[in-house]
Each structure stands twice: as structure tokens, then as C-alpha cells.
Amino acid sequence: MAEQDKDSRETFGVLFGDFAPGQKDSTENPMMRSKEAAKAALPKRFYKDVSVGTEEGNGEALGGETLYCVLLDGRKVKSPAKKTVCVPTRQLAEALVAEWDAQEKEINPALMPLTRLLNSTVDGVEEAREAIIEEIIAYLNNDFICYPASHPERLVQRQKDHWHPVLDRAEEALGGRFVQASGILAIRQSPVMGERLRALWADLDVYQLGALHSMMTLTGSALLPFALWDGFLEPEAVWNAAMVDEDWNIELWGEDEEATKRRVFRRAEFEAAVQVITALRP
Structure with missing residues (x-):
């Protein structure tokens, strides 16, 4: 023993x-x-x-x-x-x-993404609840789907196809408009949008909140996890939307072995978050 x-x-x-x-x-x-x-x-x-x-x-x-x-x-x-x-x-x-x-x-542990996610949730999410929600709200200003490319046209169109439906749904749910960057300069979204998202997620249990935070950091977006939680997008559509730029670069330059390994690892982390969100989604 x-x-x-x-x-x-x-x-x-x-x-x-x-x-x-x-x-x-x-x-x-x-x-x-x-x-x-x-x-x-x-x-x-x-x-x-x-x-x-x-x-x-x-x-x-x-x-x-x-x-x-x-x-x-x-x-x-x-x-x-x-x-x-x-x-x-x-x-x-x-x-x-x-x-x-x-x-x-x-x-x-590399083969246990759900265990890792739930360890971190149980150990720290409740104590850090307000900080986590603040981080999610602040992320709206840096959400990568609000920073589209200006060229080439094929990439621009691909981003629109994947991202604009998400933006439209989020604007409908949050009652406002998201600013789209026209260059590399940082943008700021209306604080009203953030406060409405806070109101929606303020009472989430620690498991949902931990999973949404994990998905946000994995995808670089707070709006893509929102689309999954809202039931607007299926998990595969969320992943494809998150990978638009990465897939484009692979098409142009080919796959890199280390990058491929990182992507496989991230996909497993993503699927763990999906398991929690879909199991507990209202």
C-alpha cells in the first residue's frame, strides 16, 4: 500500500x-x-x-x-x-x-487530455472564476476571427465562409456589432458585447467554464467556443474554422512534422473540451 x-x-x-x-x-x-x-x-x-x-x-x-x-x-x-x-x-x-x-x-499524461482538463478544472477554476471570465471577455478584443486577411482573395473568401456565420450568430445573441480589423492595428469591441457575454456565462458551472476557457486558448477565439456552447456549430465546424489559416499555409508550403505533432496534440485537447461542453450544454 x-x-x-x-x-x-x-x-x-x-x-x-x-x-x-x-x-x-x-x-x-x-x-x-x-x-x-x-x-x-x-x-x-x-x-x-x-x-x-x-x-x-x-x-x-x-x-x-x-x-x-x-x-x-x-x-x-x-x-x-x-x-x-x-x-x-x-x-x-x-x-x-x-x-x-x-x-x-x-x-x-499526453494520452489523457480529459484527465488533464478536469484536473485543472477541479483544482483551480472556482477560485479563479472571476479572473477566467474577465480573460474571456477581454479576449473579444483579440479574437482572431475579427482580424481577417485582406488578400489573397481565395483566403479572404474561405475566412468569410467559416467566420461570418459565427459573427452573425454572436451579434444576434449579444445584440451588437463586432468591429472587423482592416489592417494590423488592434481593435476594441464594444464593452456592451462583453457584458452581455458575461451575463450569459456568469452562472456556468466550473466544468463548462474550464472547458470553454481551454477551447478559447486552443482556437485563439472566444466566439468559436460560444458557437459550440450555443449549439450553432458542430465540433468539426468549430475546428475547421479555427484551422482556416493553418490549413491555408499547409496548402502553400506543405506539412511540417513538428507542427503536425502539435496539431494532433491540440486536437486531442480540443476534443476533451468538446466532451465537457456538449455533455453539460443546456
């Missing part, structure tokens, strides 16, 4: 790190954290059975409801901050169980 406890500490403390939205550490993104962890030997799988358990919610973050957690040989999985990693639906818990059960001989 002591050896198992030691393995558990190594798994959660070293590999998954202690990070959350709104926090900074020496390794600024999940892919870099996973690369750092990969430099050390991955711990062996120390458990045999993986199953779904339950946990009574307590406090504002858990809402007082019965939540679902992952059991490793009957013991609840803990976050790096020693909190039980709980989720509001059995569907999400089963997805977590699948990640843990897929670790055959070693535990590799």
Missing part, C-alpha cells in the same frame, strides 16, 4: 502538474508540460481495476449534488491538489475511466 501511495503521488504530482486556468507556471501549456514529464521515466500502471464511483458534492464548486469519480482499485482518483476529481455526469466519468484503463503498462 505504501508503494502504491508513492506511485500515486508521482502520477499526480509530477506528471499532471499543479496548474489551472488563470495560473502560470514555468511550463506555459499542456504540450510543454507533457514534454517535460516525458523526460522522466513514466510510472508503471499501479492499478488493476478502473471503475466509476460516486461522491457527494460539497461547496459552491460541486453544487451539493451526487457527482461521479474514477476509482482505481476502489480508491478515488485525486488531483495534484489532492481533491477528488469529480464530474456531474456518468458519461464524463466513463470517458475518464476509458483514459485511465487505456494506460497499459505506463501512465502517459
